Amino acid sequence: MRVLVLFxxxxxxxxxxxxxxxxxASLRKAGHxxxxxxxxxxxFDPRLTREERLGYHDLDTNQGSVQGYVDRLQKAxxxxxxxxxWNYGHPAILKGFFDRVFLPGVSFKMKDGKVAPCLHxxxxxxxxxxxxxxxxxxxxxxxxxxxxxxxxxRAIIWPFAPIKYLALYDLNRRTDSERAGFLAKVAxxxxxx
Amino acid sequence: xxxxxxYSHPCSESYNAAVLTKxxxxxxxxxxEVRVRDLYRDGFNPVMSAEERRKYHDRGINEEPVREYLDDxxxxxxxxxxxxxxxxxxxxxxxxWFDRVWIPYVTFDIPGDDGGMGPRxxxxxxxxxxxxxxxSWIVSKFVGEPGRKTILRGMRALVSRRCKTxxxxxxxxxxxxxxxxxxxxxxxxxxxxxx
Numbered sequence: 334m335r336v337l338v339l340f341x342x343x344x345x346x347x348x349x350x351x352x353x354x355x356x357x358a359s360l361r362k363a364g365h366x367x368x369x370x371x372x373x374x375x376x377f378d379p380r381l382t383r384e385e386r387l388g389y390h391d392l393d394t395n396q397g398s399v400q401g402y403v404d405r406l407q408k409a410x411x412x413x414x415x416x417x418x419w420n421y422g423h424p425a426i427l428k429g430f431f432d433r434v435f436l437p438g439v440s441f442k443m444k445d446g447k448v449a450p451c452l453h454x455x456x457x458x459x460x461x462x463x464x465x466x467x468x469x470x471x472x473x474x475x476x477x478x479x480x481x482x483x484x485x486x487r488a489i490i491w492p493f494a495p496i497k498y499l500a501l502y503d504l505n506r507r508t509d510s511e512r513a514g515f516l517a518k519v520a521x522x523x524x525x526x
Numbered sequence: 527x528x529x530x531x532x533y534s535h536p537c538s539e540s541y542n543a544a545v546l547t548k549x550x551x552x553x554x555x556x557x558x559e560v561r562v563r564d565l566y567r568d569g570f571n572p573v574m575s576a577e578e579r580r581k582y583h584d585r586g587i588n589e590e591p592v593r594e595y596l597d598d599x600x601x602x603x604x605x606x607x608x609x610x611x612x613x614x615x616x617x618x619x620x621x622x623w624f625d626r627v628w629i630p631y632v633t634f635d636i637p638g639d640d641g642g643m644g645p646r647x648x649x650x651x652x653x654x655x656x657x658x659x660x661x662s663w664i665v666s667k668f669v670g671e672p673g674r675k676t677i678l679r680g681m682r683a684l685v686s687r688r689c690k691t692x693x694x695x696x697x698x699x700x701x702x703x704x705x706x707x708x709x710x711x712x713x714x715x716x717x718x719x720x721x
Contacts, residue, residue: 343576379572379618383536421680422615422672425572425622431613443700448660465636466643474679477615477672484669485614505637 334457335366336526337409341416341427343373348504348512352461353415355516359523360413368405372426377402379429392438402434411457411526412490417504418464418478421471440489455490458482459497459526461519468502497522527652529558530602534565534609534620541699541707542658546608548711549656552718553606563598565619570595572622585631595627604652605685606718607677611659611695614666615673624681634684643683650685653678654692654721656714663697692721 338356342349353371360367372379388395396403416427437443440452460482464471471479482498499522501507501515531549535542546562553560565572574582581587589596609620616624630636635644655677659666678691694717696702696710 343574343579345576347579373573373576379622380566381536381612381617381619383566386536386540419574420621420624420628420676422621422624422676424574425618425625428613428615428621429572429618431615432618435613467637470643470683474683475670475672475675477670477676477680480670480672480675481613481615485672503637 334410334526335368335408336360336411336413337368337370337405338413338415339427339430340369340371340414341373341424341430347417349415349417349463351516352463352519355520356413356415356461356523359520360526363524363526365411365526368409370402370405372430377426377430379426379432381429381432385433390437390443395436395438399434399436402430403436403439406434406439406452407454409455411459412455412486413459413461413523413526414482415461416478418462418466418471418500421466421474421477423478423481435489450489452489453491456494457526458486458490458494459499459522461499462501463504464500464502465505466502468500471502527558527603528601529553529560529604529606530598531560531562531606531608532565532620532623533562533607534617534623536566540610541702542608542610544707544711545656545658545714548714549606549608549718552715556719558604561598561602563595563623565623570619570623572619572625574622574625578626583630583636588629589632592627592629595623596629596632599627599633599647600649603649604654605650606654606656608656610699611657611661611666611673614659614661614669614671616676621676624676628681628684645684647685648687650689652690652692652721653682653685654694654718656694656718658696658699660699661697663695666695666697690721692717694718 340353442449637643
């Protein structure tokens with residue numbers, strides 16, 4: 334499969350970067366064609382601009398400023414998102430990817446004021462993520478980033494696409510062996526992706 | 527009360543700009559001292575840099591890149607957010623304001639061996655969210671309102687235990703009418719004046 338890997342952590346030596354490297358290596362080992370989209374390395378600007386907002390619903394021109402990203406998203410057969418959770422949401426740089434690239438005509442179409450999802454080329458989705466908070470606290474908050482994956486992205490991609498959400502909670506208090514265990518689980522999941 | 531209004535929309539002629547005007551007028555009219563942070567107008571950068579992330583846990587040093595925004599946060603007793611809901615969440619611009627400004631040792635204590643996360647923003651007694659949604663009420667509820675929960679549950683945990691909250695939304699913006707938009711402005715006025 335052609336897999337688009339969306340990654341959003343700024344620090345090369347972070348555990349998140351370790352997860353990212355593992356995801357790339359394991360997917361390649363399994364024979365997938367990987368498009369590595371490292372949002373920080375590519376200096377992605379997550380701010381939807383005034384011009385983009387004004388032209389948002391113009392299907393002929395709205396992709397212009399992010400054409401490269403739209404092409405990569407539309408060429409992909411599967412999506413793997415590797416990200417930390419910050420403040421019970423995605424880092425701004427990843428949120429902005431949805432704001433700016435998941436456009437009308439790309440991920441959905443407007444029909445009589447209703448949204449018709451159309452990112453059906455994505456036939457598989459996995460999220461690899463870490464939380465500072467505990468699983469219990471995330472549950473009490475309502476786990477917004479999990480809902481983005483399991484409900485929002487779920488509704489946009491191919492309706493029968495399998496979704497996996499691999500999360501390590503309470504990262505600040507995890508031991509080396511717990512982190513290694515999570516890394517091994519991620520490797521395993523990616524090798525059989 | 528000292529009220530900080532954090533606003534995030536790129537277009538000055540947008541309906542959200544009218545919402546902002548209504549919010550600030552209503553708050554001032556109720557005798558609150560109002561400060562507005564217009565993140566787009568400020569050219570705020572919502573991306574936490576590698577340098578900032580490396581120093582995120584360094585007490586004091588982590589305050590330097592966002593000093594003026596922290597001053598707002600420490601000044602206010604009420605927080606009001608005005609933004610369009612995009613993809614059921616906060617615009618990246620506003621999300622980045624949380625990521626970069628709500629830093630440890632000032633707004634909360636990082637969970638450590640000696641215990642869990644500790645709130646440090648007890649001076650904030652009220653939080654209001656005033657937003658617009660493309661989706662309907664029922665779809666928003668089904669999805670679980672991630673944006674609402676990020677603020678009113680996630681960030682809510684860092685402020686006063688007795689903090690009052692208010693959530694106002696105009697749903698189905700893409701099929702809104704002049705009447706529905708006017709009605710929403712009226713609702714903002716009545717609800718916020720008594721908040």
